[in-house]
Amino acid sequence: MHIFKHRILVLCLLFFSSTFVFAQGGKQKELEARRLELSREIQQINVLLSSNQSKKKSQISQIEDLNHKLSVRENLIKVTNQQANLLTREINSNQKQITENRVELTLLKESYAKMLQKAYKNKNKQSRVMFLLSSNNFKQAYKRVQYLNQYADYQKEQADKIKQKTIDLQKANIKLLEQKEVKSNLIAENKIEQKTLQLERMEHEEIMKSIKKDLNKYTAQIKAKQKEAKRIDNEIDKLIRDAITASNKKAGVKTTTKSKSFALTAEAKALAADFLGSKGKLPWPVEKGVIKLRYGKQPSPLDRTLTINSNGVRISTAKGEKVRAVFNGEVMSILKPRRSNPIVMIKHGNYITTYQNLGKIYVKKGDKVTTKQEIGEVFTNPTTGETILKFRIDKDDKTQNPSSWIYKM
Template sequence: MNRQGILGFLFFCVLTAWSASAQPNKQAQLEEKRQSILEEIKQINSLLFKTQGKKKSILTNVEDLNHRIAARENLIKVTNQQANLLTREINENRTKISELQNELEVLKEDYAAMINKSYKSKSQQSRVMFLLSSENFLQAYKRLQYMKQYAKHRKEQGESIKEKTILLEILNKDLTEQKQKKQVLIEENRLAKEKLTSEKKDHQELIASLKKEEGTFSKQIRDKQKEADAIDRQIEEIIRAAIAKSNKESNTTTAVKTSSTTFALTAEAKALAASFMNNKGKLPWPVEKGVVVKRYGKQQHPQLANVTTFNSGVEIATEANAKARAVFNGEVMEIQQLKGANMAVYIQHGSYITVYNNLINITVKKGDKVSTKQNIGTVYTNAATGKTILKFLIYQNRDRMNPADWVFQM
């Protein structure tokens, strides 16, 4: 193989290697996402749809189906992306295989011609005569060098044929595997679409019932919002009181007055707050297993056009008797019996506070130092609905934070 041919082959190998590494990385990311959605659907089915003997309201049924349909649509979208990526990979491999086959054919023809020529002049006597017939020493030397280069070229051609043959076998194997993966994904997508069609049919029937009594259901949602707002005010009053207390204690020991809207922190508390901040997006879930059923912030009801709700934290459906756990090291600031609700545990992490609402059987007390993932109580299960819901909130001083920004993959 000449220098140009070697460089071309090396470039092809590098290009193939780069393409081969880039595509699987993307495919691996999509597969990880698909598995995550499958786990989410599994948890939705387990936590929202296995409340045997419990009669759920139309509103609750609609909300639960909203979660499952959204997850199923997301699954179909990701699976389609995987199948499309595999289609591109298959087409690329087919192109590479075709190019390699053509190159291999040319190499074999060239090699066959070289072998044939070599056979005709293969005798030692012919080679000796070729050297002895030289007109001078310089010509003899050049002929000797030519013979060496010719032999080397033959060897390189043979190695190139071997390398391309191996590469062709690898590409053919990859192509077969890619086709099989694509078929599996297509079948899974078909089943997911069938389930989605059935779920949407049930969903439409429920929505039709909902629309018939829209006024009644809208009032129910607004009444629940008022109850949630009242609980939020109780939580915020506790935080205001804690901030005021920290400032009062600080102002008695220093001449510099501190703000009434932020905690007066010791050096240790400042370091804890900085550590909490550095773990933004990496905090563990406040329950071991769960799915978010109500997200943070203002949201338009998907079926009732005139109804909007606001959630000061996130609501997480979990298993019966699930334990709530601290998401970071800190100190139990308060344990509160909320009016119209169950117990809430407040854990302070410097200037940050995490609140765990709807608990029973609290296992910590005010002033306790707690560590990350330490159990602090049991999440209450509603006897009527069979659901176990933890409401989780994060504050920085008196400012609400979106827990989804802080908790890993929420």
């Protein structure tokens, strides 16, 4: 019973140990994937910024770029630190295991040596045959045969254990060296990132000093941009409300108050269900880009007392970048606001995706489009060199956070 309990305890320890190791390995892979993702984003930001260096970008735009860059780099440093800390715990755990394995291997070798020494002495005193012939009866002789066989098996088992333990120890040592090298590389990379972050913060402070000298002027510019954005948002909202009214009228839906949701056909319901099923997996509306402004209410990067309300996201991309439909649907409208660039709106059942600031349009109202189909090209500002796509998602008459819908946004 005591041996049985001991075995159960050993099995439990092995199970929890392997589960812990698996969890650690999974976390390390997750952190590495995130680190590579952030590194790629920084590279992409640098490419976009360098392509616009010859242009005269506004200080507001420079601050927006730097804010995003600082945020991504700070996240990269944080993730790299987490990786290094996790590796430290793994290295310490492996070193402890290696020490325990060495002690166990030493004991196994000592035990095996004593066993061989005893077997050699017994072999000199009497042979196996004489040991069997000296038995008092057949039953005793049979038991002695069993004993000799078991003893031989035990010797072989001990020899195999020593061999396997030696191999395990060699593998653990190799893994430990690899982990130490990875940790060393991560620390070296983090030092470089810390220096770059410090330089970027200094650049940020210099621009902010210049801005603060005439903050009222820049605040007025932001408010003017917000006012213009609100005007265009109102036009988009009206188009959506009109489309809802038209769908209800076509379906013969009678309501005493103005309806806030689309009356859908069976086909439109199926399309909406497919769109919903793709939540978090929709492709980006451009192949390459970084988010300059996220969805929702947020403080201005220049004046923290000023709130910016964004109904979608602003994506900075490369000159000549094509705009893609994020899902199958029908072009609901092509809007051309005054003092602004064209907008394409695509309906997916009771969901609508809106693509603003286009320089070229490849579709017309009523066209059926498919996922990733090119519907236009993002406009590039000739003065600043900036190529910005504004993208939003609505469900009926309610805006949605695109980051919840677009893959890794």
